[in-house]
Amino acid sequence: MPDSQQQVAPGQGISSTAEARCQAWYEAYGRAVYSYVRFHLPSADMAEDVTADTFLKAFRAADRFDESRGHPRTWIFRIAQNTLRDHLRRSRLRRHLPIGSMRDLATDAPSPEERLLWEEQVARLLDGVAMLGPRDREVISLRYGSGLDTAEVAQVLGVREPAVRTRLWRALDRLRAILVEPEQ
């Protein structure tokens, strides 16, 4: 049995190896998954719930994950995609919910005023993203929310990298049209 398949038995005493592995997964991908999810959801609380569900599912299934068959990042992002889909279906969120509080937005803005301006800009961008179709929204959230490069996005989506680039550019074109429209 490879090291990666050590017993992970929730509630029955978890091996320190399994615990360390889960911790390493969260440290490596926690922020990226959260930010990806947050591109789809209007509040930090909702994003936290979906991120928590994603990692609890990953932790519980850790013994079934075979690293020789794929990268853990790809696997975890697929769990995140499914968890997010389930969440959106259950909560019946409206598409154009206004972006709520941005307390979880990371920023280097030196003053409160600049932070506010940045929050408004991000809210506008994400309002635009929310108006896109699901395929466009997904590729933009994976690329910019999670910060994956196009090769990594291709792995998560199970398509070739040139296809991701094409899909991304088209999505950006449509987003740009949405963002420019109200100003005209």
Place this chain on the structure above:
Amino acid sequence: MTQLPEHLRDLDRALGAVRFEPRASLGAELLGRFQRGDRADGSGRPGRSWLMGIAAGIALGLACLWLLAPRRGGTVTVDRCCQDLDGGGSDDDGLLVVTERGSRVRSLIVYEDRDGSRSFSPGDIIRFRREGKMVLAGPLEVGARTIELCCLDYDGGGSSDDALVIVGRPPDRISLAAIYERYAAPGEPVQLR
């Protein structure tokens, strides 16, 4: 053709600068939940109705056993922070609910997160507190207004289907706070808890 077209570069830069940060304690909290054997909230997936039926049967059996079994604690504590719950205009309030998992509310506290810990801690100001039954903390004041938030798992039942209703006068007076199941059957009265 690997270069991003010129007209999309500003948008690429703007989106590339957007980063959201999860709460710093989330990772440790998740490991703790995993060690305790907590399940993910939304583990059910539609489809395969026969499997769902078997699962539902097992769940029903377990629920019956649970209902018939003598009570030994079985409470769950949910701490949600931070939102504007008192109408003060700042997202600095939290809700702490102790329930018998997914059912009766034992204790409900609305607090102001004074120390910025994003959870209920000794230095926080309690804006409203009740134990067990619903109470009105004094008469409703002129200018009172109702805040309703939906939908999160406020009762620890495992689904994000609970709503929170707060009646109070901004910026910091709260007369009543309760949670309820948001998706009650049509025509069925809503049970405030």
